[in-house]
Amino acid sequence: MRFILRRLGFFLLTLWAALTLNFFIPRIMPGDPVDALTVRTRGRVSRGALEQMLTSFGFKPDQNVAVQYADYLGHMFTGNWGRSIGQTLGEPVTRLIGDALPWTLGLVGVTTVLAFLLGTLIGTVAGWRRGGALDAILPPVFVVTSALPYFWVGLLLILVFSQGTGGALPANFNYDTSIVPGFSPGFVGSVLSHAVLPAATLLITTIGGWILTMRNNMITTLAEDYVRMARAKGLNPRRIMYAYGARNAILPNLAGFAMSLGFVISGAILIEYVFNYPGVGYLLYNAVQNVDYPLMQALFMLFTVAVLVALLAVDIATVWLDPRARAA
Amino acid sequence: MRPTRILAVALMLTLAATACSETKHKGDSGGGTGATGSSGPKKKGGTVTIANTAGQTWTCNFNPFNPAVYNTSIGFVYEPLVFVNALKDQAETPMLAKSYRWNADKTEIDFTIRQGVKWNDGKPFTAKDVAFTFNLMKRVKSTDLYALWTTAGLRSVATSGDHVRLKFDKAAQPYFYAFAHQVAIVPEHIFGSGAAAKSPDTWVDKKPVGTGPFEVDPCTANNIQYTANPDYWQPGKPYIQKVEYPAYLDNGPANLDLANGKAQWGSQFIPGIKQFYLDKSQDNHTWSPPVQNVSIYPNLDPSHKMSSNLKVRQAISLAIDREKVSQIGVGGQVPVANQSGVVTPTFDKYFDADAVRKAGFDRPDPARAKKLLAGLGYSPAKPLKLTILTITGYTDWDASLKVIKQNLKAVGIDLDVQDLAQQTMVGRLYTGDYDLAYYTQQTTGPTPYYELRQTLHSANTAPLGKNAASNWERYKNPKVDQLLNAYASADPAKQVDLVKQVAQYMIDDVPVIPVVEAVDWFQYNTKDIAGWPTKDNPYAQPSAYNFPDTGQVLTHLYSTSAQ
Numbered sequence: 001m002r003f004i005l006r007r008l009g010f011f012l013l014t015l016w017a018a019l020t021l022n023f024f025i026p027r028i029m030p031g032d033p034v035d036a037l038t039v040r041t042r043g044r045v046s047r048g049a050l051e052q053m054l055t056s057f058g059f060k061p062d063q064n065v066a067v068q069y070a071d072y073l074g075h076m077f078t079g080n081w082g083r084s085i086g087q088t089l090g091e092p093v094t095r096l097i098g099d100a101l102p103w104t105l106g107l108v109g110v111t112t113v114l115a116f117l118l119g120t121l122i123g124t125v126a127g128w129r130r131g132g133a134l135d136a137i138l139p140p141v142f143v144v145t146s147a148l149p150y151f152w153v154g155l156l157l158i159l160v161f162s163q164g165t166g167g168a169l170p171a172n173f174n175y176d177t178s179i180v181p182g183f184s185p186g187f188v189g190s191v192l193s194h195a196v197l198p199a200a201t202l203l204i205t206t207i208g209g210w211i212l213t214m215r216n217n218m219i220t221t222l223a224e225d226y227v228r229m230a231r232a233k234g235l236n237p238r239r240i241m242y243a244y245g246a247r248n249a250i251l252p253n254l255a256g257f258a259m260s261l262g263f264v265i266s267g268a269i270l271i272e273y274v275f276n277y278p279g280v281g282y283l284l285y286n287a288v289q290n291v292d293y294p295l296m297q298a299l300f301m302l303f304t305v306a307v308l309v310a311l312l313a314v315d316i317a318t319v320w321l322d323p324r325a326r327a328a
Numbered sequence: 329m330r331p332t333r334i335l336a337v338a339l340m341l342t343l344a345a346t347a348c349s350e351t352k353h354k355g356d357s358g359g360g361t362g363a364t365g366s367s368g369p370k371k372k373g374g375t376v377t378i379a380n381t382a383g384q385t386w387t388c389n390f391n392p393f394n395p396a397v398y399n400t401s402i403g404f405v406y407e408p409l410v411f412v413n414a415l416k417d418q419a420e421t422p423m424l425a426k427s428y429r430w431n432a433d434k435t436e437i438d439f440t441i442r443q444g445v446k447w448n449d450g451k452p453f454t455a456k457d458v459a460f461t462f463n464l465m466k467r468v469k470s471t472d473l474y475a476l477w478t479t480a481g482l483r484s485v486a487t488s489g490d491h492v493r494l495k496f497d498k499a500a501q502p503y504f505y506a507f508a509h510q511v512a513i514v515p516e517h518i519f520g521s522g523a524a525a526k527s528p529d530t531w532v533d534k535k536p537v538g539t540g541p542f543e544v545d546p547c548t549a550n551n552i553q554y555t556a557n558p559d560y561w562q563p564g565k566p567y568i569q570k571v572e573y574p575a576y577l578d579n580g581p582a583n584l585d586l587a588n589g590k591a592q593w594g595s596q597f598i599p600g601i602k603q604f605y606l607d608k609s610q611d612n613h614t615w616s617p618p619v620q621n622v623s624i625y626p627n628l629d630p631s632h633k634m635s636s637n638l639k640v641r642q643a644i645s646l647a648i649d650r651e652k653v654s655q656i657g658v659g660g661q662v663p664v665a666n667q668s669g670v671v672t673p674t675f676d677k678y679f680d681a682d683a684v685r686k687a688g689f690d691r692p693d694p695a696r697a698k699k700l701l702a703g704l705g706y707s708p709a710k711p712l713k714l715t716i717l718t719i720t721g722y723t724d725w726d727a728s729l730k731v732i733k734q735n736l737k738a739v740g741i742d743l744d745v746q747d748l749a750q751q752t753m754v755g756r757l758y759t760g761d762y763d764l765a766y767y768t769q770q771t772t773g774p775t776p777y778y779e780l781r782q783t784l785h786s787a788n789t790a791p792l793g794k795n796a797a798s799n800w801e802r803y804k805n806p807k808v809d810q811l812l813n814a815y816a817s818a819d820p821a822k823q824v825d826l827v828k829q830v831a832q833y834m835i836d837d838v839p840v841i842p843v844v845e846a847v848d849w850f851q852y853n854t855k856d857i858a859g860w861p862t863k864d865n866p867y868a869q870p871s872a873y874n875f876p877d878t879g880q881v882l883t884h885l886y887s888t889s890a891q
Contacts, residue, residue, distance in 0.1 A: 029751070032755070035751065035754050035755060035758060035795075036751060036754075037395065037396075038770070047795075047797060048469070048475065048478065049469065049470055049471075049472055049473050049474075049475060050395070050470075052469050052470035052529075053394075053395070053470040053529050055470070056470055056527060056529050056530050057530055083530075087383060087384045087396060088384055088387045088396060089394055089395065089396035089397070090387075090389065090391075090394055090396065090530050090532065091387045091389065091532075096387075099385065099549050100385070155580075158584070163584075163588075167588070171581065171584060172576070172581035172584070172585070173550055173574065173581075174550070175550065177548075177550045177551035177572065177574040178551070178553075178572065180546060180548060181548060272577070273577060273578045273580075274578075274580065274581075275581070276576055276577045276578060276580075276581035276582075277577075278385040278549065278550065278575070278577060282384075282577050282578075286383060286384055289750065289751075291751060
């Protein structure tokens, strides 16, 4: 219990530190929103009008920084995240994120979990049957694929499965743009078919890491004395593999998994760009490009919270899986 | 002497006469199908899909006062008073104003508003709506996007019958492009009440009520679908019944859809356009007319010793092989610029080729550049070191600068190219924290005056450290200011002369160094859709991001299979 409480305290402290950085870093960054908007409106619009327009959307460059900071901290917790002052001038930030988040969670989230589960399973089996056929083929193949850049794999898949097949699999968007979203079979099918290529890209490039670390952890764990004892006792090999081998081998992987879960919310920016997939990744990219403080702050806050929550969850999971942690 | 004097008197008389008569419009083929051969009404039908990178999913806001979204609403749904064609010597097409009349000193303009036009919700459009729109900009400053009530000196807007009269406190002719062509007229019965009236700048306009050829139906985050306005005031138009505007986040996917014919209207740079786009189908075409310059901006402040030295700037301009920059940098997709700053062939009327030739700027002259630098003590062996800022990710500019770097190296300038994030680069340019910068003036207009004024007028500059509006090189020349100021009340012939005089200062003082021209990116597919603007029939600026030009293009397009 003390362990969990300590972790919670640490969580809050980190959150505060991250939020504070999150407030100040964008303001130290070069560029200001008025310039960005001037560039984007091709200079057709007078600077004074733009400044006033941004002000009506909540941009307060002249306000005392301390007051702004206090307001900001309050707003982060109350969900009053303001309106975008960037490319989507005037849109409530909550709506922008609300629109983009489900797509990222769906695509990147599901794929990340899938990559972890599949990778861990393959790694477990490969490590267990060390030197077998599976071990000889899969890990080297996936080591290579995991070293390939996202966008390159993405473009290759588009070339082969979309261009090469005359558009059998769609290469862009999250659903057919001519469909009006709704829970119709056509829409759901369209969403799924549009997810195939980006999901495959993500899977191909991330699964290798899980396979490799799991396989190596397995091999180290299988050399331990308690595994030898389990074998000597004549336990069911399957039980040795999962309960003695995998349960211990997975521990170092958990933290990595938590981190990657945390990063799900920031999306795979490149994948979203290559596939024109409107998730949170491109939202962040645009927010930074256009010096959109409210959107940037809300997004960074979400990313921070997501990573921290994932780490907290792993801490708890570790306590559950590893009796030694309970004693600490 | 005598014949000229008679001519001058005659000219003045005709001018005085035209000043008070109804303006004759330089017939911009109202029917608009001129060069496509067939004329007359077209049968309705067909869909056009636009592939122009939005960089963001749609927010389904069509408020024409919101600069983030106005190019999806103005032209499609909202319309201006008069359409001015920047590509065809300011040819005018009357839109919501049937005609107009300036007073003699161009401080007052009287619009006759078109009768029988309806808003797409069925309510009649009147002169009151026009006056309301302009007065709204006075009441809510942030909606006055073109600074009409401040910089342009608009003083009052009044209606009488179907007339709307705008009064200015000085000659306002150069602002005509802004107030008649770019301001979209909004309905009083929507913007005059409730939330829209309270904050017209921030109000979210979900279902825009306009007079334009299209209505929004429906809009989703991924796609705006426009359907033809059945009660559009131009009889029989629009021919196209549907426009799809998907939200592309990046150029890659948009270019792909253009190449495979899924989208018919493209408005962006396609690298290697021949193999990637044109060779894919004989229906794929491109025509990207130049509208402004991409230039090297030298810092003219005396604290920047070398870039403010005229000889150095002359040497740079002479050393650059612009033809090569265009070929290697942008695959020949943009024409070369010239030192006078007048964009050709778009503004040929204002271009003085002789003046450029006389000054020796008509071709690269590395020998002369070398001599100029030698006079300052520099040579290829002992080069002058200069840095130039550019924007990271602008790969065509990077390639262009590689060529420029090579050219300059040969004459004795060692160019250090600094790739910066757009924000950083623009920030340093605006505040004058640079030696040289590669950039483009953002404003375009129907004559070179607009770009030259932005670039050269001392009112647009600021001391180092402060944000300069557009005269980033910090050029100050009272004579040039005078010439530019005189433009406002001058007659058309005099305006051409004034532009030529200003262009002479571009040649003499080399305040900026135009390298290549920036174009309106435009790709179009003719498999089913015809009526596109072309080189022979440039009835509007063709990029889908140019408002209200989109409105012109949309009312000219038709489906060939429906005929």
